[in-house]
Amino acid sequence: MFSFQAEHRVFTGDGTAWEKDSSHVSLFDCSKLAIGSAEASLAWLARELAWPARDAPARRVAVGTDRYLRCPFCARVFSLSDRNRWGGGTHLSCGQRIDIVEKTP
Numbered sequence: 001m002f003s004f005q006a007e008h009r010v011f012t013g014d015g016t017a018w019e020k021d022s023s024h025v026s027l028f029d030c031s032k033l034a035i036g037s038a039e040a041s042l043a044w045l046a047r048e049l050a051w052p053a054r055d056a057p058a059r060r061v062a063v064g065t066d067r068y069l070r071c072p073f074c075a076r077v078f079s080l081s082d083r084n085r086w087g088g089g090t091h092l093s094c095g096q097r098i099d100i101v102e103k104t105p
Contacts, residue, residue, distance in 0.1 A: 051095025058097035065103075071096055 048054065053073040063069045067080045073096035078085035080100070090097050 048095065053091075053097075054095040056096055058099050060099045060101050062101045062103045069098070069100075071098070 056073060059072040061069050061072060063080065068077055069080070070077050071091045071094060073091070074094040076085075076091070076093055078091070078093070080086050085092050089099075
């Protein structure tokens with residue numbers, strides 16, 4: 001018995017065909033894309049391991065209506081909309097985990 005692949009269907013020698021299981025399909029078209037993605041992930045991990053506050057406990061910080069706050073670890077002021085500084089719970093410059101508390105007027 002033989003089989004061959006055409007687009008998203010697998011055909012076998014007995015004339016049957018079925019949809020290919022997408023869980024075995026690579027997200028990348030070539031190895032260069034896969035290597036680039038892996039290198040970017042490793043670079044992110046290296047930056048994360050270099051954060052001085054990565055093991056510090058989470059701190060609660062009040063944020064005003066302007067959506068700016070001061071990091072309790074490194075004292076830098078940054079905007080919650082700055083994707084280079086705020087990771088949705090972590091200050092990306094130093095690694096301090098921050099729980100946001102809204103200021104009451």
